[in-house]
Amino acid sequence: xxxxxxxxxxxxxxxxxxxxxxxxxxxxxxxxxxxxxxxxxxxxxxxxxxxxxxxxxxxxxxxxxxxxxxxxxxxxxxxxxxxxxxxxxxxxxxxxxxxxxxxxxxxxxxxxxxxxxxxxxxxxxxxx
Ligand code: THU
Numbered sequence: 193x194x195x196x197x198x199x200x201x202x203x204x205x206x207x208x209x210x211x212x213x214x215x216x217x218x219x220x221x222x223x224x225x226x227x228x229x230x231x232x233x234x235x236x237x238x239x240x241x242x243x244x245x246x247x248x249x250x251x252x253x254x255x256x257x258x259x260x261x262x263x264x265x266x267x268x269x270x271x272x273x274x275x276x277x278x279x280x281x282x283x284x285x286x287x288x289x290x291x292x293x294x295x296x297x298x299x300x301x302x303x304x305x306x307x308x309x310x311x312x313x314x315x316x317x318x319x320x
Contacts (some may be wrong), residue, residue, distance in 0.1 A: 196266040203229035204270050205222040215270045216244035245280035262287045266297045267308040273299040283315040
């Protein structure tokens with residue numbers, strides 16, 4: 193079975209990023225074992241741009257329904273390094289494992305690093 197990061201890297205090749213040139217791919221695995229990918233989809237009206245992580249979440253929810261939980265996430269940008277942006281962290285938090293235990297892997301200084309979502313987004317917003 194392909195590594196989650198390999199899936200993310202392959203997905204990034206399909207990104208639609210004519211404005212920034214940042215081709216981002218995301219792959220996630222759900223608690224049910226489903227695997228889904230997403231890419232960033234930019235728009236001439238820049239603010240409408242959709243990040244790869246949120247794109248992957250939409251794919252997963254569309255396939256598994258509202259009860260899905262995200263177990264693991266991998267994200268990569270071809271030629272650049274960054275962790276998920278704040279908006280994506282919040283969207284991942286909506287479907288994270290209990291306590292924010294979802295594992296998020298990304299590249300930093302040329303190495304893969306893993307953080308839990310709770311580490312990336314402590315005290316995430318939620319409707320009490
Ligand atoms: N981008 C993502 O896909 N994920 C992130 O977490 C941060 C940024 C995309 C959005 C835009 O198309 C490009 O990267 C540059 O910001």
